[in-house]
Amino acid sequence: MREVVVISGKGGTGKTSISSSYAYLASKDAVVCDCDVDAANMHLLLDADFKEQEDFYSGELAVIDSNLCNNCGKCFEVCRFDAISKEPEYHVVDPISCEGCHYCSRVCPTDAIEMVTQKAGDLFVSNIKTGARMVHAKLGFGAENSGKLVSKVKRVGKEMALKEDKAYVITDGSPGIGCPVISSLSGANLVVLVTEATVSGLHDLKRAHQLTKTFNLKVVAIVNKYDLNREITQKIRNYLATEGVQVIASLAYDENFTKAMSVAKPIVEFDKNCEISQQIEMSWKTITNILKEH
16 A cells, blocks of 8 residues: 655646546545645545544533632733633633643642533544545644644544555645645655646745755656646756756646536546546656656
8 A cells, every 4th residue: 555645835837637637537446634624624525425434532621610600810820822801700721722731720829720622523434436435634723733644634534544455545635735735745655746837836836845855755757737828837857857856747737626616526536537637647657657666
């Protein structure tokens, strides 16, 4: 079993569209993981049925018992997150602002503050249109520890792939370079960096690539909408060549890409014969060949 993780330094590069296309092409040979838990949408493209659901608990919230609170104000004084407000007879914690640091509970003279483990999101295992299964999740509003939720998605997906003897795990990572991305990259056999021909695309590509270098991961790249700014595209190619990163596809701007999204289909399903679909299919073949060699 080999894991392919698709990431991008910024949102909007086409990362999820390409990930879902790879999932469609791999069909029953893969388990699919959506690790973009803050803004999950891959399930829309793969017709996930949300068959199994599990609560995800992480982080703690301070809860003040109004019957025990003597309104001394010590919790209010020590809270550095402005999560505690004063009421006429007792204090109240704002669940969105509370970071669960325990400081307030430790200084409370009447033990009126309890630290309660919070439900931070939901984990799902779904059947998808390819006949394969998908592990995905949704982080709760204002919840913390998205990196831990990503880790759980990956762990469940890999266990499933090993149990079912699948050839691949295809993971759609989060955009950026934060904790969710770091968790997404853990244990990857190959990373696909998706960028676009914009100034911000080049800037964030460099940041994402530096992150993969930290973990000594094998990396390839896809340049999406390369024809929108050929000067930037050349700078991207020069940078990747200097870093020894193979460009496995350069995709032109194509309205079919947008049309496919509007009907919730991967581009390789929407129009198998268009040039962009054929290029993505060729890039997947390149990926499978690379995985055979490593």
